[in-house]
Amino acid sequence: MLLNKSVYQLASLLTFVVGAQAQEAAAPSNSDVVKLTSENFESFIKEHPLVLTEFFAPWCGHCKNLAPHYVEAASILKDKDITLAQIDCTEEQDLCMGQGIGGYPSLKIFKDHDLDNALEYDGGRTTESIVAYMIKQSLPAVQEVESKEKFEELIKEAEQPVVVFNGDASLNETFSKAANKLFNEFSFVSYPESKSVLAVYLPNEDEPIVFKGEQKSLEDDVDALEAWVKVEGLPYFGEVNGETFASYVESGLPLAYFFYNNDEEKEEYLAFFTKLGKEYRGKLNFAGLDAGKFGKHAENLNMKEQFPLFAVHNMSSNLKYGLSQLADEEFEKLTEPTKLNTKDITKLVDDILAGKAEAIVKSEEIPDTQESAVIKIVGKNHDDIINDSKKDVLVKYYAPWCGHCRRLAPIYEELANVIASDDKASKSVVIGDIDATENDVPGVPLEGYPTVFLYPAGKNAEPVLFDQPRTLESLLAFIQKHGGSKLNTEKILEKYEAEKKAADEEKGDGENEHDEL
Structure with missing residues (x-):
C-alpha cells in the first residue's frame, strides 16, 4: 500500500523519540560485546556459529542510542551461544569498505561461519527486540513440536505471536513459505495434535485465534496466509x-x-x-x-x-x-x-x-476570488472539483518547501495561461493546484511532491498520473492524450504563442514611438 504523509510523519516522530538519549557508541571493555578488527575478524566468524556485528563510528548519534541496548542484549545472549560484536569503522576502514558499509550503525548477521553471505539485521534496536530477533535466527523457520508438554511450554514462554498449524500435508508448503517470509516477526510451529488447521497464540492470551475460513483458500496462496497472520498476529x-x-x-x-x-x-x-x-x-x-x-x-x-x-x-x-x-x-x-x-x-x-461517520478534513478556506489562471483548490472543495464529469481536471499536489515544486510553478502557470487563452479549452479544462501540507486529500496516493494527476472528463474516478518531463509541451500533450475533452493542444499552443509574439511586437513598437516623441 502507498503510505500517505501522516504515516510518514508518525514514522519520523517515532524514530526521533526512540533516538532521544545519547550514550557512548563503543561498548565498555568489561561488557560481553566482542571488539573485532581486521586481524581477528575472519578467524572469529569461523569459530562462532552465530554473530551479530555492529559496524559503527564513535561520533554517530544512532550508534550512541543503540549502545546500552546492544550491551544488555550481548549479556543475555552470551549463554545461548549467540555473540554480539562491534567494529569501529573509523579505525578499520578497509574492513568496513570490504563489507560494503554505507552508513552507521550497520548491523550484519554471520551464520554458520559464512563470511561471504552475511544477512542484514532489520529488527528493532531495543534490548528485547535484539534478543528476540537473534534467538529466532538460531532456530529453523518452522519448529516441529511433537509432545503436548513441549508445546505448552513453548506457548507459555513465547514473547512473540506463535502461528501453529497441524502439519496437514496440503498446507505444509504454503506454511513453510510464509514462515520464511515472516520468520522475524512471528514464531511458526508445526504441531500435529493441534485441534485446528491454523491458529495464532498471542502472548499473555489464554485462547488462540483460530482460522475459520476454507483451508483450500490458503493451500496455494502464500499472500493470503501471510495477510491473515499479519492481522491476527497483532495484539487486541x-x-x-x-x-x-x-x-x-x-x-x-x-x-x-x-x-x-x-x-x-x-x-x-x-x-x-x-x-x-x-x-x-x-x-x-x-x-x-x-x-x-x-x-x-x-x-x-x-x-x-x-x-x-x-x-x-x-x-x-x-x-x-x-x-x-x-x-x-x-x-x-x-x-x-x-x-x-x-x-x-x-x-x-x-x-x-x-460508513456513517464524518471524517475530519484539514482544509484552508475556499478562496473568494482566484488570483491567477491556476485555480487554487483546498480540502473542502477538492472532491467537488475533481469529480466534475464535464471537465478535464489537472491537479498539482505540492508542498511550499519543495524545490521541485517551485521549479515547476512558472511552467504550470504558463500552462494555465495557454488553456485560458482558448475559449473551448477554458470551458473544458481546469488547471488547479493544492497545498497538500495544509489540506487533506483522502484517497490520493502521494509518494512525493510535486505529484500531478489528470482527472479525465467522464472518467474522473480513473485519474492518470503525469510521469513525464515537466515541460509545457509535455503537460499539454498529456492533456490531449488522456483527457476526455479531445483538445488539439498543439494548435492551442501555436495560437497562444503567435498572439503573445504579436502582443510583444506591438508593445515594442509602442515603446519605440514613445522614445521618438
Whole structure:
C-alpha cells in the first residue's frame, strides 16, 4: 500500500523519540560485546556459529542510542551461544569498505561461519527486540513440536505471536513459505495434535485465534496466509512505537489510537480497549500511544493536543476521525485531565465501520476570488472539483518547501495561461493546484511532491498520473492524450504563442514611438 504523509510523519516522530538519549557508541571493555578488527575478524566468524556485528563510528548519534541496548542484549545472549560484536569503522576502514558499509550503525548477521553471505539485521534496536530477533535466527523457520508438554511450554514462554498449524500435508508448503517470509516477526510451529488447521497464540492470551475460513483458500496462496497472520498476529490492544508501527501499517486495517497521559491512565482503559479489539478483530486495530512522547501526532490526525484522546486513521484512504474536543479556552481552564466516554468511543467506531461517520478534513478556506489562471483548490472543495464529469481536471499536489515544486510553478502557470487563452479549452479544462501540507486529500496516493494527476472528463474516478518531463509541451500533450475533452493542444499552443509574439511586437513598437516623441 502507498503510505500517505501522516504515516510518514508518525514514522519520523517515532524514530526521533526512540533516538532521544545519547550514550557512548563503543561498548565498555568489561561488557560481553566482542571488539573485532581486521586481524581477528575472519578467524572469529569461523569459530562462532552465530554473530551479530555492529559496524559503527564513535561520533554517530544512532550508534550512541543503540549502545546500552546492544550491551544488555550481548549479556543475555552470551549463554545461548549467540555473540554480539562491534567494529569501529573509523579505525578499520578497509574492513568496513570490504563489507560494503554505507552508513552507521550497520548491523550484519554471520551464520554458520559464512563470511561471504552475511544477512542484514532489520529488527528493532531495543534490548528485547535484539534478543528476540537473534534467538529466532538460531532456530529453523518452522519448529516441529511433537509432545503436548513441549508445546505448552513453548506457548507459555513465547514473547512473540506463535502461528501453529497441524502439519496437514496440503498446507505444509504454503506454511513453510510464509514462515520464511515472516520468520522475524512471528514464531511458526508445526504441531500435529493441534485441534485446528491454523491458529495464532498471542502472548499473555489464554485462547488462540483460530482460522475459520476454507483451508483450500490458503493451500496455494502464500499472500493470503501471510495477510491473515499479519492481522491476527497483532495484539487486541497494543502499543504504537518505533518497533511496532510498521506492523500496524502492513496489516492494512484502520488504526484506532488511544493517546494516554501516563501508565495509570492507560491501565484504566486497558480492559475496555482490549474488549473492543476482540470485538472488531479484522476490521480495526486498537493501540495506545504515549502522549508524553508522541503527542504531536495528534496534529497529523487533525486533532488538538488534548489528552486523553481517541482518534481513528484509515491509512489506506487517509480519512481521519475523532471524538469532539473542547475549545482551547475551556481546555486551558481544566485542573485535571478529562475522561473519555466509552459509549461515545463505541458509537464512533460503529459509525466509522458503517460508513456513517464524518471524517475530519484539514482544509484552508475556499478562496473568494482566484488570483491567477491556476485555480487554487483546498480540502473542502477538492472532491467537488475533481469529480466534475464535464471537465478535464489537472491537479498539482505540492508542498511550499519543495524545490521541485517551485521549479515547476512558472511552467504550470504558463500552462494555465495557454488553456485560458482558448475559449473551448477554458470551458473544458481546469488547471488547479493544492497545498497538500495544509489540506487533506483522502484517497490520493502521494509518494512525493510535486505529484500531478489528470482527472479525465467522464472518467474522473480513473485519474492518470503525469510521469513525464515537466515541460509545457509535455503537460499539454498529456492533456490531449488522456483527457476526455479531445483538445488539439498543439494548435492551442501555436495560437497562444503567435498572439503573445504579436502582443510583444506591438508593445515594442509602442515603446519605440514613445522614445521618438
